[in-house]
Amino acid sequence: MTALLLFGDQLGPHFYTGHDEILLVESAAALRRRPYHRQKLHLVLSGMRHLAQELGDRVTLVRAETYTEAIRAFGRPLVAHQPGSIAARDMLHRLGVEVRPTPAFALSRDEFTAWAGTRERFLMEDFYHFQRSRFDVLMDGDAPVGGRWNLDVENREPPPKRAKLGVPAPWWPEEDEIDAKVREDLDALELPAVGKDGPRRFAITRAEALKALETFVRDRLPHFGPHEDAVLTKDWTMAHSLLSVPLNHGLLHPLEVVYAAEDAYRAGEVPLASAEGFIRQVLGWREYVWHLYWHLGGKYLHRNNFQASTPLPDWWAELRPRTVRAACLRTALEGVRDHGWVHHIQRLMVLGNHALQRGYDPAALNDWFVTSFVDGFPWVMPVNVIGMSQHADGGVIATKPYLSGGAYLNRMTDHCGGCWFDPKKRTGERACPFTAGYWAWMDRNESQVRANHRMGRAVQNLRRLADLDEVRVQERDRELF
Known part of the structure; x- marks a missing residue:
């Protein structure tokens, strides 16, 4: 047998x-x-x-x-x-x-290959439209519900003027004797692990995963959309689902997750913008990342469009952020240390943004995300890190680098008010490393981004900077963040 x-x-x-x-x-x-x-x-x-x-x-x-x-x-x-x-x-x-073939994804490899055809660039929005139509999700006949495919513009509100979002708490699992034995065995193995131990915060059985899904859709999905891109220092979960672990461990099928969200919308229990934003993450981005991992192959991991080669600093690689003065960066690294998880904006616009500005080696950064995140697996991270975050693929999956200065972080997080650095300053002792780092990166890579129509205004502004020489020297020598 x-x-x-x-x-x-x-x-x-x-x-x-x-x-x-x-x-x-x-x-x-x-x-x-x-x-x-x-x-x-x-x-x-x-x-x-x-x-x-x-x-x-x-x-x-x-x-x-x-x-x-x-x-x-x-x-x-x-x-x-x-x-x-x-x-x-x-x-x-x-x-x-x-x-x-794996039963873990909605779309088969053959169907993706047919969709990809002879494409050399793979824009997620195109794939997402295909997926919605293919699986009849949030559709009115051949058109998207509400007349628009993407409601992201409604999900970009800054954080509220309070410490926490104020939504019902996530569902938390209860550890049992199996977890106790796992902890004992891991202690005995003395593995070269990073981060802090437990408590276990993520569903890891089928029954737990179903309970986590039910609780999220009922209690938290209605609040998910508006502040999806915001960050609060003292609210690490906000209204996020925490379902990436049970999904990536195969405990939930993506279609049962997506249909649960759609059913809640059609029952009038969840706003369309919240349901659509969540469904885009699961049926759009997650499926897209899986299929491109196989479609692009192992060579994709070695793409390095900007020839970035800086090794990851020890304080980053070993999750020792105590001395990091930039509040947004310290908080994100503390979240990885304490939970093995931070939400997508902290991954992309804090950790990824910092790594891009400082020229961290993309392959090493990808490995770090795979090993340091509880939902990280080899298929999960390359498109997220090599492609979207670091733009090391030269534009195969994104139209421009995801790069920002302190102004964006000041608008979308509550970090800057209590930070030692000033997001409005690009030179001097208290110059924000994201603000100054943005212009230093633009200066180093101007020749490569000049032709990108989405970067044209930034290139023009770079040429107008009277203090560019000072920024160059400052960021070349900067050691502390």
């Missing part, structure tokens, strides 16, 4: 239904291969062990040094679904394991 090999991100029933014998592997080598976030390691082991307990005799859970050792010791034919990395797929091929 052929058994099914499941990886730690393939834990939902759409993976194993119809299979009587299942193999799960805890590989010590995989756990210590990189400096993963401690909470990420916990989630992976907790998820596999909870599934093994739930399915009982159907599961063989093998603890081995490597996957290769475990699969060979198992000694029987295996099939597997397409895993979440090129390296894992290649390993399965070497070991003679049959690889079948």
Whole structure:
């Protein structure tokens, strides 16, 4: 009889239904291969062990040094679904394991390949329109509900003038004896982990994932849209779903998530802008990122349009932000340290923006996002980091670099009022490293961005700066943030 090999991100029933014998592997080598976030390691082991307990005799859970050792010791034919990395797929091929299409995404690889055709640029908005039509989500016949595909303009309100958004709290899981044993085993392994340990804040069983989805759609999705792009120092979850972990561990199917949000809108329980903004993240961006990972291939990881080569500083790589004076950057790094998670604006417009301005090596930055975030997997980050954040692909997936100065951060976060730096200053001791860094980056890369029609005004403004020489020297020598 052929058994099914499941990886730690393939834990939902759409993976194993119809299979009587299942193999799960805890590989010590995989756990210590990189400096993963401690909470990420916990989630992976907790998820596999909870599934093994739930399915009982159907599961063989093998603890081995490597996957290769475990699969060979198992000694029987295996099939597997397409895993979440090129390296894992290649390993399965070497070991003679049959690889079948994954059931974890709405769109199949063949359908994506047909959509991609001969395109050389892949704009998410085009793909998103295709997805909405293909799966009949928020559609009135052939037209989008409300007459517009994208309501992002309604979801850009700055943070409220209070410490917290004031929405119902997220649903939190309760740890059990399996979590306690995972924590004990991780302590004994002494892995090269980063970040702080627990408590476990993310759903990692099917029952937990369903509860988290139900609670989010009922209590928090109605409030999600307007402040989707805002950041509050003392409210790390705001109205975000926290569903990226159960989705990326395969515990929820994207269509059940999307249809739950659509049903709430059609029942009059959720505003269209909130439902659409959330659905765009799941049915649009998440599916787009998965398919482009495979479509663009392993060489995409080495794209480096701006020839950025600065190594990640130790305080960044090791999540030691205590001495960082820039409030927005310190808060984002503290969030990664404490939870292994910050929301998309902190990832893109704080962490990614800083890394772009400082010329961090894109491949190293991508690895850091994969290992330091609890929802990070090899397929998740390349389009997010190499493409959208760092524009290292030269415009394959985005029309311009996601670059901003302190003015944007001052408008969309509550950090700047209490920060040592002044977002309005680009020179001097208290010059905001984002404001000054913006102009220093523009100066270094003017020849490459000059022809970009979306950067034309910024290039013109650069040429008008009377203090550009001072900015150049200041940012070349800046060491503290």
